[in-house]
Amino acid sequence: MSESAVTAPQSTRGLQRIRFGVLLNLxxxxxxxxxxGLLAVSTDSFVTAGNLTNLMxxxxxxxxxxxxxTFVIITGGIDLSVGAVVGLSSVIVSMLLVAGLPIPLAIFVTLLAGAGIGAIHAFGVAYMRLPPFIITLAGLTAWRGVGLLATNGFNISGxxxxxxxxxxAEFLGLPSLFWMVLLVAIPAYVLLHISxxxxxxxxxxxxxEAARLSGINIRHTIFLVYMISSTCAALAGVLAASRLSLGIATTGDTWELQAIASSVIGGTSLFGAVGSVVGPTLGSLLLSTINQGANLLNINPFWQRIVTGLLIVLIVFLDQLRRMRRN
Structure with a gap:
């Protein structure tokens, strides 16, 4: 069976994904x-340059x-280790910088370590036939433990x-961290939606199975998505260390849940084959807005978790309805 035999019937599903994604993004x-709008009316500080910069x-x-x-979830997998990878990467880049390595080299080595972690997870999924939930759950605890062991529980300063x-820093009036999102999102969009x-x-x-019969190398694809996921987490760890001016092994605690929630709220299907780059970006902005809005309105921040849970249930329910109509 040729690759076109798979891609041809998938073109219709691809159009359905695009329509669903555009509607959800809107x-x-x-x-x-x-x-x-509600926050602008309800508070005096939301629509201020300082607050909007902090939100970004x-x-x-x-x-x-x-x-x-999102790359991992589209393949039907999950990566529960990203929060731990953030913390470990924060430690790695901080230790390298304190040891005197040039900043670009320290960042490169840290990102390389992140890609290596992703390759380990992919090996477990592709070759050891372990469920993604299990191998990345093991990574969640193991990589956090490596970071704590390397620092003995202390923060790395200096x-x-x-x-x-x-x-x-800012560039063209926008925080440098915002430009880093674009630096990741644009190549990710090209890779996922064009290549x-x-x-x-x-x-x-x-x-x-149909993809394998069409000649697609399943293992190579699995390695690609898990390495992308861990490298993105490593980059977040580097940026977190820059923002905190510290290397902290516990940085990123529970961020894996927020990342999954952002992706799902952005329209990525936990059943696989549905997702985009724009969706999780908007989902992340929505969750951050809810969190900041709760703080500005002096609402108990624990409500954010309840609202996030309800949003996940709603989005997954809508996804199930879409799948039922398609079938």
Whole structure:
């Protein structure tokens, strides 16, 4: 069976994915506009340059992780380790900088370590036949433990001012962290929505056996998505260390849940084969807005978890209805 034998029937499903994604993205954007309008009316500080800048900084790290997570979920997998990878990467880059390595080299080595972690997870999924939930759950605890062991539970300070100052810098009036989201999102969009590798990723999530029979290398695709996810988490760890001016092994605690929530709220199907780059970015911005809005209105922040849970249930329910109509 040729690759065209798989991609041809998938073209219709691809159009359905696009229509569903556009509709959901417009809905999320409209919801964001409503929430921003309510916050602008309800508070005096929401529509201020300082607050909006802080919001962009808050959502940026989550958006980067959520974009990487989306690649994995589209293939029908899950990556529960990203929060631990953030913490470990924060430690790695801080230790390298304190040891005197140049900033670019320290960042490169840290991102390389992140890609290596993703390769380990992919090996467990592709070759050991372990469920993604199990191998990345093991990574969640193991990588957190490695970070704590390396630091003995202490924070790493004394980072170069040039490194720490990056997260506070602005370019064209926007925070540098926001530009980092674009630096990740644009290549991710090209890879997922334009390149043939993107078609392979969707094909694996839709029907792995049919994708294999069409000549798609399933293992290579699995390695690609898990390495992307862990590398994005490693980049978030580097940026978190820059923002905090510290290497902290516990950085990113529970971020894996927020990343999954952002991706799902952004329209990524937990059943696989459905997702985009724009969706999780908007989902991350929505969750960050809810969190900041709760703080500005002096609402108990624990309500954010309840609202997030309800949004996940609603989106998954709508996804199930879409799948039922398609079948």
């Amino acid at each position: 809905t999320l954007f409209g919801l964001l506009m409503v929430i921003w 900084r808050q959502f940026s790290l989550l958006a980067i992780i959520a974009i990487g997570q 980072l170069p001012k040039e490194f720490s100052g990056f997260s506070r 043939r590798w993107g078609r392979y990723i969707y094909a694996v999530g839709s029907n792995a």
